[in-house]
Amino acid sequence: MSTSIPEESRTSDDVCTPDARLHSAPRAGVTPEDMVMAAGRDVTPKNLEWARRKLESEGPAAIEKLLP
Numbered sequence: 001m002s003t004s005i006p007e008e009s010r011t012s013d014d015v016c017t018p019d020a021r022l023h024s025a026p027r028a029g030v031t032p033e034d035m036v037m038a039a040g041r042d043v044t045p046k047n048l049e050w051a052r053r054k055l056e057s058e059g060p061a062a063i064e065k066l067l068p
Helices: 032-038 045-058 060-065
Strands: none
Touching: 032 045, 032 060, 045 060
């Protein structure tokens, strides 16, 4: 069973999301603040330090583990 919308049912403003918008990685580097917020934590000095360590050990890809 297909879940796609048949062509005749689509409105003229239905468009596909461009692939570049489907990725979570920002164009600029991932910041400790990005990591803290992606983890659902408050931005505190302790959490920022956690994020800095995580980014040092895992690199920018670390944020991908936190996002669905």
